[in-house]
Amino acid sequence: MVAAGSAPDPSTARIAGPRWLLAELTYRCPLHCVFCYNPLDFATQGAELGTDQWLRVLGEARAIGAVQLGLSGGEPLVRDDLEILVAEARRLGYYSNLITSGVGLNEARIRAFKDAGLDHIQLSFQDSTRELNDFLSSTRTFELKSKVARLIKAYDYPMVLNVVIHRLNVDHVGQILEMAEALGAEYVELANTQYYGWGHLNRDRLLPTREQLQRAEEATNRFRDRVGSRMRVFFVVPDYFETRPKACMNGWGSVFLTVTPDGTALPCHAARMLPGLEFPNVADADVATIWYQSEGFNRYRGDAWMREPCRTCPEKVKDFGGCRCQAYLLTGDPANADPVCDLSPHHSRVTAAVERAREAGAAQPIVFRDARNSRRLANNPAA
Amino acid sequence: MAADATLRLEDAPRICAPFRLQYEPAQSAWVLLYPEGMVRLSASAGEIMKRIDGRLTVDGLIHDLEAAYPGAALRKDVLDFMEAAHGRGWISAGP
Secondary structure, eight states: OOOTTOOOOGGGTTSOOOSEEEEEOOSOOSOOOTTOOSOTTGGGSOOOOOHHHHHHHHHHHHHTTOOEEEEESSOGGGOTTHHHHHHHHHHHTOEEEEEEOOTTOOHHHHHHHHHHTOOEEEEEESOSSHHHHHHHHTSOOHHHHHHHHHHHHHTTOOEEEEEEEOTTTGGGHHHHHHHHHHHTOSEEEEEEOOOSHHHHHTHHHHOOOHHHHHHHHHHHHHHHHHHGGGSEEEEEOOGGGOSSOOOGGGSTTTSEEEEOTTOBEESSTTGGGOTTOOOOBTTTSOHHHHHHHOHHHHTTSSSTTOOTTTTTOTTHHHHTTSOHHHHHHHHSOTTSOOTTSTTSTTHHHHHHHHHHHHHHGGGSOOOOOOHHHHHHHHHOTTO | OOOOSOOOTTOOOEEOTTOEEEEEGGGTEEEEEETTEEEEOOHHHHHHHTTOOSSSOHHHHHHHHHHHSTTOOOHHHHHHHHHHHHHTTSEESOO
């Protein structure tokens, strides 16, 4: 272990520190959302870090430059030490964001978070209707979420509403935005499903059609015209419909650090599934050593790892070759170009997935994210 | 969010929620933090923003900067920056 505060290794002097820390405090969650990006085998992973370990991680990541903190999971509210972690985050100078389903957020806790210095709360909804919200999360939570949204406003928090969008709710975008307006949200993220983890497993059921997306974008633009600058609405088209990849994580090991419930440090929250890569654990090494020196964080840093068509592509400085996890999921090799790019020789796999979802998606069974399914899938990944 | 009225010299602006200003040693810069984002301020923008405390007036802030950087013609640049910051909702005119 390298002591915190020791002189930086000259070979790592050009690597900037992280700016974002995503603390996935737990995989426990009262919801069972079909689009969750948590790993399929979450139920079989190691024990959660304790409070003291998280306090150390917060301090070590802050010392090398992390300043935006996401407190996430799973549902972070199931941790009863969350107030302690929030207070320490504020003391260290983080801008902290609680990313929550709202389940477990009562008035006593929100007051404690305010006193501890929590900066904002991102509340998820699954849909504008009780029926679909409750179906997609496999719970009865719609009324509770509406109540939590009112609490967030009452405690003078800026509110970000996050609604994951997919084929089953994409036609409700207009109503979802009206619901957000009625709840007093300042920011709304219409976050199209990212096809990792459970979202990838359920992809054939969840990928919308191009026509649905077009209508949803039109509804979003009409809403923006009406409300003006009172609300900011983010609508990101799912990358399966693009011809250039996203600048995933702003580049591997560039600004983003995830720590999973058992302490595994990752350059993105889906990276653990990548084959042939060992990711370090914060129990075994300090965050600076992990960030600057571990093989896991250095493997796809910069562009030396790239193959064609990325290696000689002028756009590599903009998109960093796209997403390593998507390259692995769709081509079998994380060092390939993200096949979303139409310069990739594998781009047809993306268009074929969109086509298959349109043709056969409705006939596929839907798999809820719960511990029983997770254990089943961990034992038999091909199932 | 975006305010329509312009700032007056006698206003004592303050930084508005949800924005938070702080100095980041790791970036050698003042940054403005907000939900899911961060603006890294230039050195001159940082010098202006760090003086905004809800008590110092716009006019007082300009005098303060002129005292710190004697000989520089700052007034127009400072006013332009503060107007832009006001338009983006980073600062408001008063309490």
